[in-house]
Amino acid sequence: MTITIRLEEEKDYRTVEEITRDAFWNLYTPGAEEHYLAHTLRKHPDFIPELTFVIELDGKIIGSIFYSKAKIVDADGNEYPVISFGPVSIAPEYHRQGYGRKLIEHSIAEAKRLGYQAIVIGGFPYHYHTYGFIGTKKYNISMPDGKFYTGIMALPLKDGALEQLSGHVFFSEGMYPDPTGLEAYDQTFPEKEKKVLPCQAKFEAAASEIDKNEY
Incomplete structure (x- = not known):
């Protein structure tokens, strides 16, 4: 069994999607x-191709990770560049086998090697605390609404990279594609049944959870 992590290439696009x-x-x-x-993020100026990887098992793509530019804006309007990742995907039949971890760890190491300052993401804390991510409340970095959410986390890639900062984090507009194109695009794939499931309500609750931790 051979595991390979490499940069995404154009020939991979449809398989990745x-x-x-x-x-x-x-x-x-x-x-x-x-x-x-x-599909749309690759065309956005904030897309970071040098951090967008696929993971292969015996030559077959089983997952991918995308990166994009983000920024922290302080009270004076000064902007500080950071990066973010997502979506991170592993084919369902390979879930919970460590492939996502390999992909994330590889991309973090590469981001550090390339000189990026910090990563800010949104997600379930229990997924990302093991990589060193911690609530952005620790650094007094809120979402644009001024609130600190447990699901918004940061990982400095250099010592002290976020220590002197405070402000709001803004993810790339590329992370919020125009939804009017989704239905037509989705119709180019095999039909799948849409369902309302309990995990969706859990996600909604987690996404709005306020960070009450003391750091």
Whole structure:
């Protein structure tokens, strides 16, 4: 069994989008939009191709990770560049086998090697604390609404990279594609049933959870 992690190439695009669709289908909403996000993000100026990887098992793509630019804006309007990742996808039949961890750890190491300052992401804390991510409240970095959420986390890639900062984090507009194109795009894939599932309500609750931790 050979595991390879390499940069995504154009020939991988459709396979990556198919895996992404399968991985997220009915997870956060009925259906999925993450494959559409992957499709549109590549064309956005904030897309970071040198950090967008696929993972292969014996030459077969089983997952991918996308990176994009983000920024922290302080009270004086000064902007500080950071990066973010997502979507991260592993084909459902390979879930919980460590492939996602390998992909994330590889990309973090590469981001550090390339000189990026910090990564800020949104997700379930229990997924990401093991990589060293911690609530952005620790650094007094809120979402644009001024609130600190448990699901918004940061990982400095250099010592002290976030210590002197405070402000709001803004993810790339590329992470919020125009939804009007989703339905037509999704119709280019095999039909799948959209379902309302308990995990979707769990995600909604987690996404709005306020960080009450003391750091």
